[in-house]
Amino acid sequence: MKFSNVSRRGFVQAMGVAGAAGAVALTGCGNSASGGSGDGSGSGAGSDGGKFMMGGIGPLTGGAAIYGNACKNAAEIAVAEIDGTDSQFKFDLKFEDDEHNAEKSVNAFNTLKDWGMQMLVGTTTTAPCIAVAEEASNDNIFVLTPSASSTDVIGGQPDAQGNTTTARRPNVFQMCFTDPNQGTASAKYISEQKLGTKVGIIYDSSDAYSTGIDQKFLTEAKQVNLEVVANEAFTADSATDFSTQLNNCKNAGADILFLPVYYTPASIILKQANDMGYAPKFFGVDGMDGILAMEGFDTSLAEGVMLLTPFNADADDDRTKAFVAAYKDKTGEVPNQFAADAYDCVYALQAALEKGGCTPDMSASDVCDKLVEVFTSGDFTFSGLTGDTMAWSDTGEVSKEPKGMVIQGGQYVGME
Numbered sequence: 001m002k003f004s005n006v007s008r009r010g011f012v013q014a015m016g017v018a019g020a021a022g023a024v025a026l027t028g029c030g031n032s033a034s035g036g037s038g039d040g041s042g043s044g045a046g047s048d049g050g051k052f053m054m055g056g057i058g059p060l061t062g063g064a065a066i067y068g069n070a071c072k073n074a075a076e077i078a079v080a081e082i083d084g085t086d087s088q089f090k091f092d093l094k095f096e097d098d099e100h101n102a103e104k105s106v107n108a109f110n111t112l113k114d115w116g117m118q119m120l121v122g123t124t125t126t127a128p129c130i131a132v133a134e135e136a137s138n139d140n141i142f143v144l145t146p147s148a149s150s151t152d153v154i155g156g157q158p159d160a161q162g163n164t165t166t167a168r169r170p171n172v173f174q175m176c177f178t179d180p181n182q183g184t185a186s187a188k189y190i191s192e193q194k195l196g197t198k199v200g201i202i203y204d205s206s207d208a209y210s211t212g213i214d215q216k217f218l219t220e221a222k223q224v225n226l227e228v229v230a231n232e233a234f235t236a237d238s239a240t241d242f243s244t245q246l247n248n249c250k251n252a253g254a255d256i257l258f259l260p261v262y263y264t265p266a267s268i269i270l271k272q273a274n275d276m277g278y279a280p281k282f283f284g285v286d287g288m289d290g291i292l293a294m295e296g297f298d299t300s301l302a303e304g305v306m307l308l309t310p311f312n313a314d315a316d317d318d319r320t321k322a323f324v325a326a327y328k329d330k331t332g333e334v335p336n337q338f339a340a341d342a343y344d345c346v347y348a349l350q351a352a353l354e355k356g357g358c359t360p361d362m363s364a365s366d367v368c369d370k371l372v373e374v375f376t377s378g379d380f381t382f383s384g385l386t387g388d389t390m391a392w393s394d395t396g397e398v399s400k401e402p403k404g405m406v407i408q409g410g411q412y413v414g415m416e
Contacts, residue, residue, distance in 0.1 A: 020207045046118065046360030052353065052367075053360075054079070054346070055112035056095035057105055057132065058124030064100040064263055066290040067338050068124045071095075073145050074339035075121055077326050078346035089353060089360065091346070098123060102131040109135050112390035117141065118364040119371065121345045124338065126150040126209045132396060137169040142368040146175045146341035146347060149182065149286070150208045171368050173375055173396045175341045175348070175386070177310065179209055180200045183216030185308055185402055186258060191224040193404070194416075195306070196256025196281055198229045202269060204261050213285055214262035229254050241263045242272050249280070256281040263291035268300040283307065285297030292410060299410045308402040310386035311340035312330030312414050323385055334411070337386065344384035351382055 046053060056075055070096045096108035105128030112120070115352045119142045123129040126329045129148030133155075136143045151157035155179075156168025177185070199221065204210035213232070222230050228250035232245035246269070249257060257273075257280050258390030259266050273279070274297055284307040290301050302332060313324050313334050323343060327335040335343075349371070356370035374380050376394040383389060385401030406413035 017205060019128045028259060036105050048363070051090040051092040051359050052358075053118045053364075054091045054093045054113070055109075055117035055120045055122070055341075056093060057098050057112070057120065057122035057128070058095070059100040059362045060095075060097035062099040062101075064125055064262070066293055066336075067147060068097065068100075068262070070290070070336050070339040071122070071124045073331050074323075074327065074343040075346050077323070077330060078343045081326075082346070082350060087350075088337070089350070090224045091350075091359075098128050100125050100128060101203055102128045105132050106127070106135055108132075112285060113139065113141070113364075118362070119144070119349060119358075121146060121342060121349070123148060126153060129153045130208075131174045133169050137171055140171060140365040140368045142364075142371045143169075143172040144175060144345050145172070146345045147286070147338045149174065149179045150180050151180060152208060152211055154178075156395060168395070170394070170396075172370055173392055174360065174398055176307075176343050176398075177400075177402065178397055179212030180216040181397075182308065183213040183218075183260065184220045186213070186283065187217045187220035187224055187226055189308060189402075189404060190223075190256065190258070190283060191226045196254075198227050198253050198255050199258055200230040200232065200256070200280070201228060201252030201258045201260070202232045202234065202245045202249070204236065204239070204265065206235040206237070207261075209262075210260050211289065217258060217260065220348060225258070234265070241270065242269050243276070245269075246276060246278055248272055250276075250278045254280055256283060259284045259288065261285075261394035262287040263289070263294060267291055267294055267301070268296050270305070275397070281306065286310075286337055289338065292407065292412075293336070296330065298341075299407075302407045303409075304416065305407045307405055309337045309405050309412070310401055310402055311335075311337040311399055312405060312412065313340075314411065314413060320385060340385040343389075344382070344386050346383045348382060348390075352380065355380060 058071045059065050060068045079091045083090050096111055098105035098108045109132045123132050124147050126148045128146050131153050133153050152166050156165040156171050159162050203214040230249045241274050249353050284304045286309055288307050291302055352371050352374040356374045358367055358370050375392045381389045382392045388399045390398055392398050405412045406415050
């Protein structure tokens, strides 16, 4: 099943990124050193070392830190690999913490702009990215987010009622699946794989990410004759007690629960379901990726949990094995899909910069214009960790194929 109509995580052509020791074969432009800091002048026209100035924003502290640190670590690995090649362009990467807070994310964006940022890999989470995307559009700075999935990030997309309330931000693109596509694909997958007969849903009505997926799941469920027997909402203020939602699903006879939520509420739902003796199948989305790395979480509770993801760390291709080895060497952990998407962002930008004939002395606005031209050209594709022959449309969405995963023995295993 392939997301062909642009979506939330897509991929760009021209490069192979393999090599266990950091050797990288690519067609992209822009090589780079590793990240965390930089000494840009604030002019938005490259560093003194002839590198492109790449900014990154995400939660490095707080409840969503697993996501932000995954993106930061992976981007640093990609930048360091590129720096070790003979490519004529390199990146200077500076990554800022926004604590999953929209106001702090805008502050981080302004810090990076003053630093001289010419393009942004970020932000990591949706609400901060929506705020930053508006600022970046005003400044005409190119944004490629690895993981902010709401259509409000890119704009120009209709809501469940068919209304378009956010205009298209032509400088903003996504490497991840969009929320609507996740909902649609999940319903199709559950139906096609015959994973359950009666579906219960528990979603966060206070979160655009969760609500967007829920709405599309419900729409697609009707199309594929998937019976939804309970659609239970909670809010961020009540995300500690799911007994009512779980009991409603149980009483309705739900034999599979769809959880379009992040890993923190998902971990509580799994524990409370176990405590009450309710054992349906569980099916999640990309926001659940990271649950196995939660401090203090009993990973046995996630045994058998299924989800769709664009990345399988257990894949046996050379490119994936090299990345997983590099990530483990850097962090001691197995990379999640957020890490893989961020890694792909760096290489996709490198390829696009080369195809667009960009140079580090260009202004951020001129770089943006070139990157938009390349990403929407129709002949720009990219093969990375999270997909083969990925491509973007002028909507900002990406086309790539999700993979069904199941947690077994404390790790993700491919279902196909």
